[in-house]
Amino acid sequence: MHVIVLGAGVTGITTAWYLRAAGHEVTVLERQPAAGLETSYANGGQISVSHAEPWANPGAPLKVLKWLMKEDAPLLFRLRADAAQWRWGLQFLRECTPGRTAHNIRNIVSLGLYSRAKLQSLRQELGLQYDQRSQGILHFYTSEAEFEAAQEPARIMREQGCELDMKTPDDCVAIEPALAQCRGKIVGGSMTPSDESGDAHAFTQALAARCAAAGVRFEYETRILGLEQGRQGVERVIVANAAGVVSRRSADRIVLCMGSFSRQLARELGVSLNIYPAKGYSVTLPVIAPAHSYQVSLTDDEYKLVFSRLGDRLRIAGTAELNGYSTELNLVRCEAIVRRTRELFPHMTDGQGAQYWTGLRPATPSNLPYIGASKVAGLYLNTGHGTLGWTHACGSGAAIADIVSGRQPALDYAFTAATCRPRQLQAVAA
Template sequence: MKVIVLGAGVTGVTSAWFLQQACHDVTLIDRQPGAGLETSFANGGQISVSHAEPWANPGAPMKVLKWLAREDAPLLFRLRPDAQQWLWGLQFLRECTPARTRHNIRQIVNLGLYSRSTLQQLRGQLNLPYDHLTKGILHFYTSQQEFDAAQEPARVMREHGCELDMKTADECVQIEPALAQCRDRIVGGSMTPSDESGDAHAFTQGLARHAQAAGVRFLNNTRIVGLERDGDRLQAVQVADADGVVRRESADAFVLCMGSYSAAFARQLGITLRIYPAKGYSVTLPVIDPAHSYNVSLTDDEYKLVFSRLGDRLRIAGTAELNGYDTALNLVRCEAIVRRTRELFPQMTDGQGARFWTGLRPATPSNVPYIGRSKIGNLFLNTGHGTLGWTHSCGSGRAIADIVSGRVPELDFAFCGLPKTGLEGQLAAA
């Protein structure tokens, strides 16, 4: 079958790879000159199954209200005359109940476990270099209230198979000695020894090279300018190359992996996807003092920052700003990341040599992505992964390749367009 994948971020490239491995004729289309150059370019670097508590949880509404007036808030709603933002926000509030939070944690953990296993298999198969570390992820807390509130989500995650152990402040320092610089601030933590970290951009480009060598056709510097629909099927996309030459690309099936731009694309076909861009920031710093630099990937839960070691670089990323599709750097938010980093690790960095980046993460109100069938018979969805695109990409790509191929994924997940009663129900319905 001829399949076109729309979008060459980490999710699009993994989808293309697994579709090609399933013996489909695959074309991947992206407006950038190469793979992984937008949201996958400089993210936090964590393969974080343990980062499964969604933004929408019972404590979120009060936090969002408190943060509204703070320019450096971890989660900042910039209220706009934008119907999509308001509709997204209303659905976000609906997802904040304890029952919905537990349901969403289950989906996120199940997909994360499956995806991490798939990544490990793929890494062994292809020997992909991407500065990966398998030292786990340590979440640390500098607020007793936040630490206490983390106990119940941790219990739910363990219930669904996430290996997660609560730690004292001293145990946190034993796991990552660099935290000795802020030992007096830490009240406790949690460790997930099976989690990993690595450079998503390097992985995406490496896998793209393997995919191209295996026969995937890449159309880079190519924009989608029109759609051809016949009833409940998408016949073709009209595309324009870098020189403005427009041509038609037809296929038997299409897979939507366009991140934050997926919702606008889907609306042209009468499909509503509750995806809104959550603008995230990162800073990359050189390692100037190895003795005081972290090696274990870390998460600062109070400030919603993640820390990853990528070879001789330190990547710190986080915060979310819901402000439309603007990608301009806000220096206040950039400097807030550096300031917090220097507060925690005063001997690690002086802030010099910082490289800032921002990208639009495709957030759903529940933090659960859209994976599966759409109401257009041959359009499939693999989008809306929010802050966990890197974590969930390999599992999502493998699952969507199964679905396109008419197989039921080996994963208990609420797939779009498939029965949502768990894997046994899916198998019974297949």
């Protein structure tokens, strides 16, 4: 079959790779001049199965209220006259019950474990290099209340097969000596030794090159204007090239991997996706004090920040701002990340040379992405990965390639059914 993939972020590129490996003719359409230039460009860098507790959890509603007027809050709702935002927010509140949270954690862990294994296999097969590190991820806590609240989610993750051990403050410093700079603030931690980190942008571009070498066709600087249906369902994509010339591309199957922009395109066909952009920020700093710089990837759970070492760069990323589709940098939020970094690691950086970035992460209220067939024949979904697009990209790409090919994916996950509502599939042997 000829399959068109819409979008060349990390999710679109992994989708293209696995579809091509399954024997399909594949074309990727992307509005940017190269792969991985939007949300995949400068994210936190973590392949984090242990980052499975969704934003929507029993403690979230009170936190959101407390953070409403705080410009530098970890999760900031900017209330707008926007029906999509309010619909998303109401469903977010419904996902905050203990039962829904536990259900979502289990599915996020299942997808994460599968995806990490697929990434490791792909890296070994292709010899990909992207400043990867396989030293695990250490979550540390500077609030007793946050540390206590982390115990139950950690128990659920362990039940699902995530290797996660609780640690004392001294254990945390032993794992990452750079934390000695803030030893007095740390009340505990958890370690997932099998988690990883790496540069998602470098990975995406490297895999895109392998896709092209394997026969995948790329059309960059191509805007996607709409989809057309025929007798067999969705059959054509309406596009405009860099010169503005409009044309059509035909395919047997189309996979929607357009991140935060998936909702609008799907809505034209009557497919409702509850995706809203969660604007995330990152700061990239040069390593100027190697002896005081972290090596192990870290998560500051109280402030919702992640820290990754990418060669001679330090990447710090996090926070979420629900404020429409603007990608304008908010310097208050950027500077808050640097300020927290300097509080934790006063000898590591002076803040000079900071490179700020923001991207729109396609968030669902539950943190579960849409992976599967839509209710419209010929249209498939691989979108809505929120903060875990890099973590879940390889598993999602492999799963949607199986689904498009008529196979049941080798993983236990609440896949999208024909009505775009989750249904549980049983695990099968990989």
